[in-house]
Amino acid sequence: MTQRRAFHLILANNLLQNLVNFTVWFALVFWAFLETRSVFVTGMIGGIYLVLGAGLAPWFGSLVDHHAKRAVMLWSSAASFGLYAIALAVVLMAPPAALTVVAGAGLWVFTGIAMLGVIAGNLRMIALPTLVTALIPPDERDKANGLVGMVSGLGFLITSAISGFLVAWDGMRGTLVLALVATILAFGHMLTIRLDEPRAEPAEGDAPRRIDLSGTLATISAVPGLGALILFACFNNLLGGVFMALMDAYGLSLMSVEAWGLLWAGASSAFIVSGAIIARRGLGPNPLRTLMLVNLAVWLVAALFSVQSSILLLGLGCVLWLFLSPFAEAAEQTALQQVVPYERQGRVFGFAQAVENSAAPLMSVLTGPVTQFWAIPLMTDGVGAQAVGAWYGTGPERGMALVFTLAGLAGMALTLAAMASPYYRALSAAVREAGSQGVGAPR
Numbered sequence: 072m073t074q075r076r077a078f079h080l081i082l083a084n085n086l087l088q089n090l091v092n093f094t095v096w097f098a099l100v101f102w103a104f105l106e107t108r109s110v111f112v113t114g115m116i117g118g119i120y121l122v123l124g125a126g127l128a129p130w131f132g133s134l135v136d137h138h139a140k141r142a143v144m145l146w147s148s149a150a151s152f153g154l155y156a157i158a159l160a161v162v163l164m165a166p167p168a169a170l171t172v173v174a175g176a177g178l179w180v181f182t183g184i185a186m187l188g189v190i191a192g193n194l195r196m197i198a199l200p201t202l203v204t205a206l207i208p209p210d211e212r213d214k215a216n217g218l219v220g221m222v223s224g225l226g227f228l229i230t231s232a233i234s235g236f237l238v239a240w241d242g243m244r245g246t247l248v249l250a251l252v253a254t255i256l257a258f259g260h261m262l263t264i265r266l267d268e269p270r271a272e273p274a275e276g277d278a279p280r281r282i283d284l285s286g287t288l289a290t291i292s293a294v295p296g297l298g299a300l301i302l303f304a305c306f307n308n309l310l311g312g313v314f315m316a317l318m319d320a321y322g323l324s325l326m327s328v329e330a331w332g333l334l335w336a337g338a339s340s341a342f343i344v345s346g347a348i349i350a351r352r353g354l355g356p357n358p359l360r361t362l363m364l365v366n367l368a369v370w371l372v373a374a375l376f377s378v379q380s381s382i383l384l385l386g387l388g389c390v391l392w393l394f395l396s397p398f399a400e401a402a403e404q405t406a407l408q409q410v411v412p413y414e415r416q417g418r419v420f421g422f423a424q425a426v427e428n429s430a431a432p433l434m435s436v437l438t439g440p441v442t443q444f445w446a447i448p449l450m451t452d453g454v455g456a457q458a459v460g461a462w463y464g465t466g467p468e469r470g471m472a473l474v475f476t477l478a479g480l481a482g483m484a485l486t487l488a489a490m491a492s493p494y495y496r497a498l499s500a501a502v503r504e505a506g507s508q509g510v511g512a513p514r
Contacts, residue, residue: 074206080264088257089226091250092192097234098246106171114316114439120186125425132421140198141266147194148258154188159247201416204408213353213405220397221346235332287418299494312434313478317471324468338389345397362402365395367486374479377472446470
């Protein structure tokens with residue numbers, strides 16, 4: 072089996088497992104909001120998910136570096152299966168009312184178990200970019216990263232379409248049954264893939280089976296501007312926290328759960344289109360410049376898509392956001408693959424995931440209560456409604472919209488400051504030099 076064919080089979084397998092995990096995640100958030108009608112709950116769910124994901128990411132990265140990537144992906148599916156099975160048992164045995172009380176333990180125990188099943192899939196998300204490094208030549212990695220983004224977009228499209236209908240049909244019970252069946256299929260398919268992956272030699276001073284945070288930090292600090300890139304992505308993920316806390320609640324305030332799922336499905340096709348464009352044309356001569364310009368555009372979309380309570384504007388905002396996101400993700404991954412030694416890429420990707428995601432849970436946890444107890448009253452019958460309600464609108468969804476607008480304006484200012492910094496120029500030079508020398512290639 073050729074390396075390229077093996078990579079394509081791995082992508083197909085990831086698509087199947089991503090379908091499972093995305094479906095459970097979308098359905099869980101939809102179900103929680105519809106049962107409780109509280110953006111506090113959706114904000115807390117998003118925050119808990121990201122805290123757990125960020126906390127486990129360094130360990131996941133160590134597993135990826137110290138073990139065969141195919142084995143890691145099999146472990147990921149097995150862990151998700153076990154956790155989804157426990158979550159299903161909770162649904163079947165607990166009284167239905169016990170899982171819908173915000174102040175009760177049942178809701179949070181159930182959502183925590185289900186989220187851990189989804190988080191187990193993050194092992195795959197860390198392992199996959201290291202396989203791009205191992206299996207794809209340096210001058211084609213940006214295009215391979217585009218394929219990865221396209222597969223993720225296809226997963227979003229399908230799961231967005233079916234999650235709303237699954238929740239409307241059978242709540243979380245039917246969703247988890249489907250997840251268990253599909254996870255078995257993903258595990259079985261992975262067993263059939265024969266992957267001739269290179270063995271990463273231990274880095275100098277690297278102890279086996281060790282997270283080695285100090286060595287990871289030394290690797291990052293050795294590349295000019297790399298730490299600044301990770302920090303910038305950390306602050307940029309503040310938008311992810313706002314969206315995770317409010318996007319579903321905002322959408323479900325304007326339409327039914329089935330219609331919201333279909334809107335996400337249609338918008339997710341933009342994810343596929345942008346992934347296909349990257350896979351065909353790459354990211355251009357300066358992927359970091361592409362990253363910054365794309366982030367500027369994303370924040371602008373966040374500031375504008377909710378200026379009126381319009382399903383058309385909401386749909387357009389989702390399309391633009393999902394179209395632009397793969398460019399940012401592929402640009403960051405390409406830079407890391409170029410400048411980080413292969414034997415440490417799992418830990419660096421894991422560390423970057425942990426640091427970048429650290430902003431999102433904080434923002435998600437803060438956004439839910441702030442929106443519920445400040446922005447919504449402000450725009451319902453408070454000073455904000457009296458001052459701008461005549462053209463901006465009033466009501467709970469306008470409180471959510473105000474938070475989107477303020478976050479977008481702040482993000483645009485942050486991106487412009489990052490583009491003017493010396494760290495941006497230093498990392499651009501390091502990426503160009505590393506690409507010519509093949510620094511990230513496996514030894």
